Amino acid sequence: MTNVTVIGLGIMGLPMAVNLVNAGFTVTGYNRSRPKIDELVSKGGSGASSIADAVADADVIITMVPDSPDVEAVVSGEDGVFANATSGALWIDASTIRPDVSKRLAEDAAAAGIRPLDAPVSGGEQGAIDGVLSIMVGGEKSDFDAASDVLNAVGKTIVHVGPSGSGQTVKAANQLIVAANIEALAEAVVFLEAYGVDTEAGLKVLGGGLAGSKVLDQKGQKMLDRNFDPGFRLTLHHKDLGIVTSAAREANVSIPLGATVAQLVGNIVAQGDGGLDHSGLFTQVARSSGRE
Template identity: 60%
Template sequence: MTTTIGFIGLGIMGGPMARHLAGAGHDVAGHNRSPEKTAPLVEAGGRAAASVTEAVDGAEVVALMLPDSPDVEAVLTGDGGVFDTAKPGTLVVDFSTIRPDVAADLAARASERGLRMIDAPVSGGQAGAENAALSIMVGGAAEDVEAARPLLDVVGKTVVHVGPAGAGQTVKAANQLIVAGTIALVAEAITFLQAHGADLPAAVEVLGGGLAGSAVLDQKASKMLDREFAPGFRIDLHHKDMGIVTEAAREAGVVTPVAALVAQLVAATRAAGDGGLDHSALFRTIARLNGEDVS
């Protein structure tokens, strides 16, 4: 069945996701702060919306893919935002990565407005978005998650309901910790292998076949070997995510010493001017620490 969707945020992740939904036969109206980013959606059969209000008008589902908690709050609660303009019963699906407490609060406020809201952050990066192969961790009421599932299945390969509102964001924070920590260790391993004169591609290949193998090793080691860090997921965003991890851990009274160290390494990479690069550019910080000129 065709669903009318207002999709807000058509960047590296949101753009491909909106196009997949349009390609699946849904009526998708997309809005982005940079209007030119609506063009690929229009080419895929969607519509361009000049404002949030226009995107939400008549929508049965409103989807968000925005950078951070303040962006989501502004789009939902600002004048002319989703909460002001969506019709009662509208399902709000937030694909953004934001603070778990903010997600839970926004879901409660949505309910007060007669709306339904789930948090559905994704993992898989640009490649996952383009290939409709994302892992989606979903928080919210079971009936709302099931209502959204046909759409989630269009953009994701692994879709799992992980608990009530905010739970999706908690799981996503854990995901980002694992990813950043693994990137840091892959960077250190490559630096270690390089210092010993190992055949780096061969070493990465055999590591990938054993217990050290991971999606991070498969996707990010080649970027480090080639020193090619075009963004798929930017350091700036992972810096934001590590802030979510450390803050949420502190609020829960959980001690996460490795998370604290990795957060500092990500922050150092950003401070060195690499915030716009792929998060695999954490390698550049490890290289700097070992005296390598990465200019």
């Protein structure tokens, strides 16, 4: 499987496509805006002017778009993936969407002769650039095995977690944990600053103990620097927490902390700060403490 198409060349999709080029795959990219396609071409890939053209000769098709309706728009209809991909092609949806939508689209893919995997990723922009994403994959085990070379080119921790929809369920849990960690880290930084502690030293020692986490490693300095250039926008985390709270309600699972953090993220998005990196949740904590 050498021909890979990547649909959605955003913050995550473009570096993933570049890593596939670097791994020796023939990569075709499609994006709604042309500059991203041109950037992929400059890195050794090729571009397509439509989804139909992009998938015509693809062995593997990766979609990386923002939300459930976006995935449906890309794969459905006469110009979509399912109507134009070669029978037997692998479709890897790396987007983060609702598990129920993922399962339904997997059924549609199978009916069209396409082999579906839901494979949302975690690790942020830097993880995509470095090719060390954590990838949670739902679908048939045989299809997961067939996709291993492609997945290994963009990720480091790659685990088959169950049938279709399971990858999206695990990703929802991931987003719950990340959001709660970001909120706790933000509160801790504001707390340290209020007492005049050397915050860089404080975070260093916290990172070496039980409080340490990848969230602290990747987001702590951003909070200290007040640098919230997006690696993963709050608007997208808001969408993901909506998925978590809805799925938890359907399963009769209580997530009081998750519901609280979901409201906090929703509040900051409503205030117009949805374009910030999700570490920008810090600004709400600082404002509510009268420290910004």
